[in-house]
Amino acid sequence: MNRRTILVLGAGYGGLTTVVNLQKQLGVNDADIVLVNKNDYHYETTWLHEAAAGTIDASKVRYDISNVVNRSKVSFVKATVQQINVQEKKVITSDGDMTYDYLVIGLGFEGETFGIPGLDKYALSLANLHAARGVREHIEYQFASWSLDDEKDDSKLTFIVGGAGFTGIEFLGELGNRVPTLCKEFNVPQEKVRILCVEAAPMVLPGFDPELVEYAVAQLNKKGIEFSIGTPIVEATPDGVKIKVAEDEFEFVKAKTVVWAAGIRGNHLIETSGIENNRARVRVEKDMRAPGFDEVFVVGDCAFLINEEAGRPYPPTAQIAMQQTVVVAKNIVHLINGEETIEFIPELKGSVCSLGHDDAIGDALGRKFKGKSASALKKIIDNRALYLIGGPSLVAKKGKFKLI
Numbered sequence: 219m220n221r222r223t224i225l226v227l228g229a230g231y232g233g234l235t236t237v238v239n240l241q242k243q244l245g246v247n248d249a250d251i252v253l254v255n256k257n258d259y260h261y262e263t264t265w266l267h268e269a270a271a272g273t274i275d276a277s278k279v280r281y282d283i284s285n286v287v288n289r290s291k292v293s294f295v296k297a298t299v300q301q302i303n304v305q306e307k308k309v310i311t312s313d314g315d316m317t318y319d320y321l322v323i324g325l326g327f328e329g330e331t332f333g334i335p336g337l338d339k340y341a342l343s344l345a346n347l348h349a350a351r352g353v354r355e356h357i358e359y360q361f362a363s364w365s366l367d368d369e370k371d372d373s374k375l376t377f378i379v380g381g382a383g384f385t386g387i388e389f390l391g392e393l394g395n396r397v398p399t400l401c402k403e404f405n406v407p408q409e410k411v412r413i414l415c416v417e418a419a420p421m422v423l424p425g426f427d428p429e430l431v432e433y434a435v436a437q438l439n440k441k442g443i444e445f446s447i448g449t450p451i452v453e454a455t456p457d458g459v460k461i462k463v464a465e466d467e468f469e470f471v472k473a474k475t476v477v478w479a480a481g482i483r484g485n486h487l488i489e490t491s492g493i494e495n496n497r498a499r500v501r502v503e504k505d506m507r508a509p510g511f512d513e514v515f516v517v518g519d520c521a522f523l524i525n526e527e528a529g530r531p532y533p534p535t536a537q538i539a540m541q542q543t544v545v546v547a548k549n550i551v552h553l554i555n556g557e558e559t560i561e562f563i564p565e566l567k568g569s570v571c572s573l574g575h576d577d578a579i580g581d582a583l584g585r586k587f588k589g590k591s592a593s594a595l596k597k598i599i600d601n602r603a604l605y606l607i608g609g610p611s612l613v614a615k616k617g618k619f620k621l622i
């Protein structure tokens with residue numbers, strides 16, 4: 219039988235973990251595994267809020283792909299995927315065209331701006347490592363610029379965060395911790411700094427445990443963070459954001475920084491791939507294959523499955539992405555061996571939301587956590603993701619050891 223080519227697109231939690239699982243199960247002569255990623259490193263998407271606030275350096279968030287893939291089994295190609303055509307079994311990349319017997323699409327998420335005017339142009343995001351670094355540099359520049367400014371334009375020190383979901387809250391926790399250092403560094407009186415989180419829904423972290431949410435809001439308030447709840451952002455301009463505060467009533471908040479953390483969609487390349495999708499996400503079959511394409515698997519934020527009990531899709535998380543890859547790798551091996559595929563059944567272990575490096579809330583393992591215990595749990599989860607991909611040596615290199 220011909221050696222099969224398994225082409226994996228994206229080296230995030232979904233793609234890279236699929237490759238790591240495949241290389242454990244396939245021998246050198248069983249298949250050609252080809253991994254394509256924009257960068258020659260993987261970054262921890264779940265740490266991007268820290269890189270964006272500048273509480274950890276971007277170099278800490280990433281590691282070389284060559285350190286975790288078995289080069290005798292996997293060919294890594296540093297390239298940008300430009301087009302996927304599942305009808306022709308072809309992927310166009312910046313490094314040339316590629317074909318496959320089995321395809322795994324793990325190209326991650328992009329920000330969803332819901333067509334709100336100005337956001338694409340004037341808001342920053344945490345969508346990838348470069349974007350996160352851009353946020354950090356922009357914030358530092360605003361502090362420097364205010365210090366040099368004779369007119370002291372305070373909109374330079376006003377920071378708007380759109381969305382009080384997990385991403386928005388985790389970023390606020392880090393930013394709240396960073397501001398005192400920035401004030402000292404740039405000679406800025408701290409009372410001049412305004413951080414405002416604007417949330418459309420009637421509560422922070424919609425759907426999360428209300429008692430834990432109350433704790434989170436109180437802790438963030440202590441860091442000087444304000445909330446405007448039940449008030450969607452309806453427009454962004456170079457000078458700030460327009461917020462709907464009541465029916466037919468709007469407020470404009472002047473700010474030179476808007477970080478949009480109010481929603482995500484799948485990678486836009488899905489939309490032209492020939493696979494049925496909704497906002498660039500594929501409702502995958504139970505075995506993680508794309509509907510109608512038996513040799514195509516979709517993992518991570520580009521995929522969704524319905525939680526029948528809850529009547530809505532499972533949330534796009536690293537936790538689920540990494541679980542999916544175990545089944546995707548097994549199913550590819552099953553198909554190569556001419557066997558039946560198996561079903562992916564998510565195991566929800568709960569969620570932990572950080573509020574800075576030293577504080578968090580968590581509803582996990584059947585218990586509620588807050589403060590230092592939740593923060594320690596979050597770091598254990600972060601280290602576990604490193605362990606699953608790169609084993610103890612990667613944890614030793616990149617892990618978070620100061621547990622509280």
Ligand code: FAD
Nearest residue numbers: 228230231232256263264298299326518519534535536537
């Ligand atoms: P990603 O991990 O984002 O990887 C996508 C990969 O594709 C990247 O390496 C990217 O470079 C590559 N890529 C993209 N486009 C191209 C292209 N055109 N060509 C080549 N390569 C490309 N989930 C949790 O479970 N727990 C958490 O604590 C948590 N914290 C989070 C914190 C933040 C700030 C954010 C933004 C998300 C968080 N999430 C968390 C969600 C989690 O990060 C995502 O669900 C997860 O990253 C999805 O994995 P993925 O492989 O689909 O995408």
Ligand code: NAD
Nearest residue numbers: 381383384385416417418419450451480481533534570571
């Ligand atoms: P989200 O969709 O979960 O939250 C976005 C928030 O923005 C919502 O609360 C929504 O009401 C609000 N919003 C929407 N439109 C708005 C508008 N016009 N103005 C103001 N607010 C608006 O997005 P997210 O927080 O980026 O999370 C994405 C996924 O990543 C989720 O599945 C989440 O669970 C996961 N995640 C998990 C963690 C963690 O486990 N610690 C951290 C970050 C992200």
